[in-house]
Amino acid sequence: MASPLLQARLDRMRVAALQSLGRSAIPQWIIDNTRHPNDPTKPWSFLHHEYQIGILETDAEYISVIKAAQTGMSELSVRLMLALASLYRSSRFMYVLPSSGFSRKFVVDRVDPVIESSPQLSRELSKEVNNSEIKRIANSFIYFAGAQKTGQAISVPAKGLVMDEVDFCSQSVLTSFYSRLQHNMPGESIVTRFSTPTVPGYGISQLHEAGSQGVYMVWHEKCGQWVVVDPLQDIILPGWQEDTLENFTKADLDDPTLRLEAAFVQCPHCHKPISQSNLSDPKKRAWVHHYPDKVEKSFYVSPLDVAAINTPEKILRNVRNYNRHIDWINFGLGKAFQDAENSVVKQAVEKSATAITVYPGKSGVQGGLIGSDVGKTSHLLVGVRDGKYMDIIWAERIRQDGSGNLVSTWKERMDEYGAWKMVVDAGPDISSPQQLIEESVYGRAWACYFTRGSSRRLSDLDIKEEEQIIGAYRTSIIDKVVKQLNGGLIRLPKGHPELPTIIKHFTQMKRVSRLSDTTGETTAHWASLSKENHYFFALVYLMIADDLATGQGAVVALPDTGAIRKVQVGGAIQDRQNDFWSRPLG
Template identity: 30%
Template sequence: MNKIQEVTFKNHLLRLRAGASQATALTEVSKWISRNTTINGRNFSYKNHEYQPRILDSTARECVIRKCSQVGISELSIRKALALCGMIKEFTVVYTLPTATLASVLVRTRVNPVIEESAYLKGMLTGTDSVEVKQFGAGSFLYMKGAASSNAPISIPTDFLVHDELDFSDPLVISQYQSRLTHSLYKMRLKLSTPTIPGKGIDSAFMQSKRHFNFARCNHCNHYFIPDYYDHVKIPGYSGDLRDITKTRIHTINHTEAYVECPKCGKKPNLAPKYREWVCENKDENHVADGFQVSPFDCPNLITPSYLIEASTSYTNIGEFINFNLGLPHFSRESVLSPDEVQGVIVNSYHEGSAFTVMGVDLGKTCHITIARCSFDGAMQVVHIEEVPLAQLKIRYREL
């Protein structure tokens, strides 16, 4: 048997093994990934990301991940999508990102390398192979799509929807994608994102799930707690608020020696995997989805307290640090108008026969303001439009 025949035979055996295990496929995704995909020439490993198998092997129909950045969640979701295409016959995955451009970049930089380095997946790749659609075997497909208003959801049945960076995707388009699951036996969904404001996007989905947190057990006193940046990160010789540390004064603080402190015994707990445990805080609630909060403390060998302190000084808006580096929702008055602020500029002018003026604001890095004159017969006339940088919005809306 020559080299090509040997590889072909091995791939055939892998397909047979995967096909025979479809009934238990959803509980063995993490094992399948480590057996059949590689990274840097070696079998994929969960080293330094030991929290991931519990998320991958969730059997819930829907999974929600509220996360911080740079902890391997996008890599996890890509490999799960590819694994299910390889494990289950006639299985269709639609993977979305905020824009089609981001989706195509992800294919070239993340998806294609995983397939190229996997003898099994590469051997299954047949027929269509583009940046938008990939076919595995006779009837399994992976679609990579944008979730912007100009990208209509594909009109084909889908078994598994993955919405990456949910909070930065068009919510109307996301809702339209849900109808693609109607005729599927699986009806699976995975939502993942760094959060933005409380009660919206991924935070809303997380709150409507069985919420899991990766608890730490102090190796000194056995106390269980969820590591928290502002409550548990301590700096020798510094007793102030971590929020007060800025780029101009960080050099005066011994932040390189920062550590996580046990809230019970005050010692430094070991955050290694053997002292960690996923715990559901609302297991008796009847939610369809499993939710997982992924924090920087779930990768203690990669993200240190010292790094987090340095990162916190790089933002002009502390809300962005809390969102991206801590993976938590945060309402920031620096970038969002509160309901009270909006109500405060509404003038009641309900006089019969009179007209009134309304203002609409499309929020973004550049905000688009439209002002219209309205009458009580339903007529509306736009009288003013302009673009305003987000940083100047509050000043300008008050002026208008």
């Protein structure tokens, strides 16, 4: 046993030697300095997880990895973080998780055991700076943080970031973590993002598309071709009638006509089975990137990349572990998935562009419903109900100016389309909505703000009649609007010049999960792929206007008794139009 001083010198020499190798030293560092997760008496081994070496060695500033469950990825991300802190001396790194509660638990369950079972890391770990938020290893620091609320992005410069489960983080908080890298010279940052995918084009899937799109190809020994195998397309289940396993569910596990034990991976080139030993032989596997010239490197890790452990049968049987079918596709197979519940389906929206455009002016329309968002440029939609359909008959962008163009245009459109109800965005500036409410017939114009909170509520709308302000439960209102859009019940104005923009804005919305720090549960949340979503929110306000007009909890005050009498607004509203009274100004 070497003396502590000699040991410290040996450690330094070894690190110096490894450092000269750059990131290609990381796999060896992990073998030398960390232990087997299930048996700490053994060293770490990449056996059956050889795919990990290619990811660790990649020397790119930005890396993203789509991960499936059962691929050993969470063991890897911790070790990567520790290797970076140990190899890049005097640096700061941040490990970012969806919430601070999750982060604290992760440190205790996942990080501390790796350090404790490693003689070198135990020696290098500072006794003073060692808690669930910060650790000093040699003279580097690792910060552990949640990305849930603004203000959680620790405000110190960092050399690198490891972001874990980015699809469950607040994307705007993640952005503030990236700004911690701006002190680095170009090319000097080290950023690795890992996540289970959720919706195509969102989070890790968006990062993957922006990157090189690496896949762990297989050399099929039967046909002598390098092929890509996909768990949804290429696992063949004898007895299954469909082209892909997209619709395979828990219930199918009990179907006696399906022979799960005979499931196999089919070569997409020669259509013959690829044997288990072929799939799990690292000499017959290799990372190949679709876009090798892209600066950002991205990887998709499939359960079939750990073929020695994940047999086709086991992958299929795992469906039992997930309550929602989509979770099996996201977590079990590592595939992003879009359906009519988590996205506005572009094809469905395009197909419903069958309403007639009615230009403002002498439109002759009565009973219009109007929704408008508010911004430097505001976006307005006019709809009319036609049985089960909502026909959008007009769309426009309104620029605010110094002489109150926004409110005057709103009022003109209310007149021109005989508007029963108009709902506008209460934020960011309440003064225009307030002016509209004050200058409109009482009960017609409303301002709406969104609330988050529990879904266990009787109504999606919290109506404050006196102020004509509505609080709308955001997730559940948007769920309903998306359902109607995907179901073809909202018809868009055919040939309207704004139609392409409307469709673009509608298709930005994705239903994703957020991790709650207080309950530890995930909650659904509609996120937007970009800020270009204004017409979508104009539609949400319009549909709230429709709710008010058709009397789902809407009330109006009638003037005839002097006191305010609450009357449910229903189908008879047209007969009562003259009963509305104009609130006196001032």
